[in-house]
Amino acid sequence: MRIRRVSDWLPTTNKEVKLRGWEELDVILFSGDAYVDHPSFGPAVIGRILESYGLRVAIVPQPSVNDNLQDFEKLGKPRLFFGVTGGCMDPMVSNYTASKRRRDKDAYTPNGDKGFRPDYATSVYSKILKDKFPDTPVLIGGIEASLRRVTHYDYWSDKLLPTILETSKADMLVYGMGEQPLREIVELLQKGVPFSSLKTIKQTAVFVEEGENVPKNKNWQDIEINSHEACLKDKKTFASNFKVIEQESNKLYARRIFQKVGDKKLMINPPYPTMTEKEIDGSFDLPFTRLPHPKYNKRGPIPAFEMIKFSINIHRGCFGGCSFCTISAHQGKFIASRSKESVLKEVDQVAEMDDFKGYLSDIGGPSANMYKMQGKIQSICDKCVAPSCISPVICSNLDTSHKPLTELYQAVDKHPKIKKSFIGSGIRHDMLVPEFNKNADPKELDAYTEEVMTNHISGRLKVAPEHTSDPVLKLMRKPSFKYFHMFKDRFDRINIKKRLKLQLIPYFISNHPACEKEDMANLAAETKDMGFQLEQVQGFTPTPMTVATVIYYSGYHPYTLKPTKTPKTAKEKEEQHRFFFWYKKENKDWIRNTLNKVGRQDLLKVLLPENNSWKKNKNASEAKNTFDDAVPFNQRKNKNYRASKSSTKEDRNNGNSKTETKETKKYSTPKNKRRRRR
Numbered sequence: 056m057r058i059r060r061v062s063d064w065l066p067t068t069n070k071e072v073k074l075r076g077w078e079e080l081d082v083i084l085f086s087g088d089a090y091v092d093h094p095s096f097g098p099a100v101i102g103r104i105l106e107s108y109g110l111r112v113a114i115v116p117q118p119s120v121n122d123n124l125q126d127f128e129k130l131g132k133p134r135l136f137f138g139v140t141g142g143c144m145d146p147m148v149s150n151y152t153a154s155k156r157r158r159d160k161d162a163y164t165p166n167g168d169k170g171f172r173p174d175y176a177t178s179v180y181s182k183i184l185k186d187k188f189p190d191t192p193v194l195i196g197g198i199e200a201s202l203r204r205v206t207h208y209d210y211w212s213d214k215l216l217p218t219i220l221e222t223s224k225a226d227m228l229v230y231g232m233g234e235q236p237l238r239e240i241v242e243l244l245q246k247g248v249p250f251s252s253l254k255t256i257k258q259t260a261v262f263v264e265e266g267e268n269v270p271k272n273k274n275w276q277d278i279e280i281n282s283h284e285a286c287l288k289d290k291k292t293f294a295s296n297f298k299v300i301e302q303e304s305n306k307l308y309a310r311r312i313f314q315k316v317g318d319k320k321l322m323i324n325p326p327y328p329t330m331t332e333k334e335i336d337g338s339f340d341l342p343f344t345r346l347p348h349p350k351y352n353k354r355g356p357i358p359a360f361e362m363i364k365f366s367i368n369i370h371r372g373c374f375g376g377c378s379f380c381t382i383s384a385h386q387g388k389f390i391a392s393r394s395k396e397s398v399l400k401e402v403d404q405v406a407e408m409d410d411f412k413g414y415l416s417d418i419g420g421p422s423a424n425m426y427k428m429q430g431k432i433q434s435i436c437d438k439c440v441a442p443s444c445i446s447p448v449i450c451s452n453l454d455t456s457h458k459p460l461t462e463l464y465q466a467v468d469k470h471p472k473i474k475k476s477f478i479g480s481g482i483r484h485d486m487l488v489p490e491f492n493k494n495a496d497p498k499e500l501d502a503y504t505e506e507v508m509t510n511h512i513s514g515r516l517k518v519a520p521e522h523t524s525d526p527v528l529k530l531m532r533k534p535s536f537k538y539f540h541m542f543k544d545r546f547d548r549i550n551i552k553k554r555l556k557l558q559l560i561p562y563f564i565s566n567h568p569a570c571e572k573e574d575m576a577n578l579a580a581e582t583k584d585m586g587f588q589l590e591q592v593q594g595f596t597p598t599p600m601t602v603a604t605v606i607y608y609s610g611y612h613p614y615t616l617k618p619t620k621t622p623k624t625a626k627e628k629e630e631q632h633r634f635f636f637w638y639k640k641e642n643k644d645w646i647r648n649t650l651n652k653v654g655r656q657d658l659l660k661v662l663l664p665e666n667n668s669w670k671k672n673k674n675a676s677e678a679k680n681t682f683d684d685a686v687p688f689n690q691r692k693n694k695n696y697r698a699s700k701s702s703t704k705e706d707r708n709n710g711n712s713k714t715e716t717k718e719t720k721k722y723s724t725p726k727n728k729r730r731r732r733r
């Protein structure tokens with residue numbers, strides 16, 4: 056057992072600062088999360104990065120804002136700047152559910168206790184610091200600052216808010232992953248450049264005064280988007296901004312964005328290029344203790360840490376570009392992958408942890424299977440503006456080889472102290488379907504699928520088709536549901552071949568833009584027809600800086616500016632959910648009446664057969680499944696659907712509605728099929 060000293064962590068109190076022999080601090084960080092010294096926790100990464108640049112850094116986790124605010128003064132004033140983050144999640148997501156109810160637990164606080172993180176924490180902390188230390192620069196970063204860097208819709212206050220630089224009064228905002236901009240900031244500050252002159256750092260945003268001479272960079276083009284005030288006046292104007300913001304966020308050579316906010320101008324500099332392998336290795340190889348600070352020892356476990364303490368993050372970024380997701384807006388579309396050596400070094404560290412029993416809970420990333428994937432011809436990617444590399448089709452320039460990932464899994468499993476490694480991150484099942492991933496080697500895809508199913512899951516493989524309606528999926532930037540059917544066929548084949556008895560668990564989203572009641576009825580019927588019984592529903596949450604959120608607020612798709620509807624009222628949302636729970640007694644009459652009213656007896660027959668015998672009539676069910684194999688459900692239903700709907704309704708469906716559902720019970724595994732036959 057390794058004995059740790061408190062000085063192995065970044066200091067959090069004056070006593071710990073003194074233990075290091077420091078008289079002064081260069082940077083003091085304030086965070087909405089408890090301090091967990093682990094590479095998956097942003098505040099710790101930033102602290103360790105700054106420390107690696109030779110700075111004296113301390114961290115004040117979860118400062119109290121309900122007393123005399125002494126937490127903000129206890130360490131004094133830093134030599135260079137204060138760094139502020141709301142934590143690893145947007146504080147409003149940490150504090151509230153999708154239905155805006157206050158959460159009972161905060162996963163980033165010991166014992167899951169709530170009440171240690173204020174709403175809009177970044178702005179709250181930053182304003183306190185600016186009030187107490189007006190001459191010391193405040194730099195904000197993390198997911199809250201990053202995704203609120205420009206005029207955005209805030210679901211919780213149901214308002215359009217200006218850039219968080221305005222509400223926080225901070226001096227500078229770093230968006231995305233902070234390592235690269237921080238290095239440049241620190242280098243310049245160490246050379247004596249005043250903080251107020253730092254206007255051309257990539258991946259940062261600052262305010263410039265109206266009429267101020269804006270520094271030029273010969274490599275940057277500029278673009279001005281609609282002002283905050285214009286967005287407040289017109290929702291379509293707000294929606295039109297998003298296309299520019301998203302495209303520039305995902306470009307390798309992006310333009311500098313300007314936006315007028317009152318009498319000031321927000322200036323968002325282009326992002327840094329994707330981190331190289333050496334750079335990202337450097338970040339993960341920092342001397343993390345990989346443990347929560349000992350001050351929490353008596354306060355109970357930190358749920359978010361417990362979840363990831365035996366997991367390894369192997370890459371950053373996601374090229375999926377899903378409409379409801381913020382990952383690419385924060386981490387970027389291009390993948391930064393760690394070297395095998397760096398990953399294995401971390402496996403060594405995990406294997407040395409006191410309570411490690413030989414089981415890694417995840418070898419993953421934002422999406423499990425994007426490791427080492429990139430454009431085949433970089434010069435094509437250099438000019439690309441596509442928000443996704445795999446929607447609507449997989450780009451022919453994308454190298455989707457799963458070989459490096461399969462080899463990495465196998466290398467990890469050879470480690471003498473690893474009994475089993477799991478893949479807990481979401482797998483893009485669509486990329487494993489050769490009919491969708493046309494340029495990939497099907498043998499390689501099968502090899503990966505087999506490797507995962509055989510060695511890296513326990514009982515269940517969770518994947519996220521997200522919906523069954525193709526128009527909704529198109530708006531989500533997800534492929535047609537037919538590819539889920541194809542993946543399921545492959546899954547079932549491997550399951551039988553290897554005698555694995557695994558379950559496939561699909562996840563869906565509800566209440567997404569463009570999803571109407573009948574889409575949900577279709578979803579319920581189609582998944583029932585496949586043998587799934589949905590048990591949990593997750594509604595769409597409009598978080599800042601996604602296509603779906605822009606549609607939710609404005610009613611317009613930001614790329615086409617066509618009106619697009621979203622279920623918004625509690626009644627609409629509840630009704631969408633009811634279809635999922637077709638098997639509950641209290642929903643049956645409502646479903647029957649609703650589907651009869653809209654002439655969807657075809658769906659009614661599937662969801663609530665006359666004799667109500669879905670479970671009892673096993674032979675009939677088997678016969679129906681045989682028919683399904685020949686004529687996919689979605690095609691049959693679409694035919695009926697078309698016949699029963701006017702073209703106007705269809706047009707309205709060609710947009711955006713999203714509904715997410717978790718399924719936890721299944722009846723379609725080979726084992727269960729056998730049981731049903733008996």
Ligand code: SF4
Nearest residue numbers: 430436439444450453
């Ligand atoms: S060219 Fe293809 S692989 Fe490269 S960034 Fe664009 S979509 Fe992605």
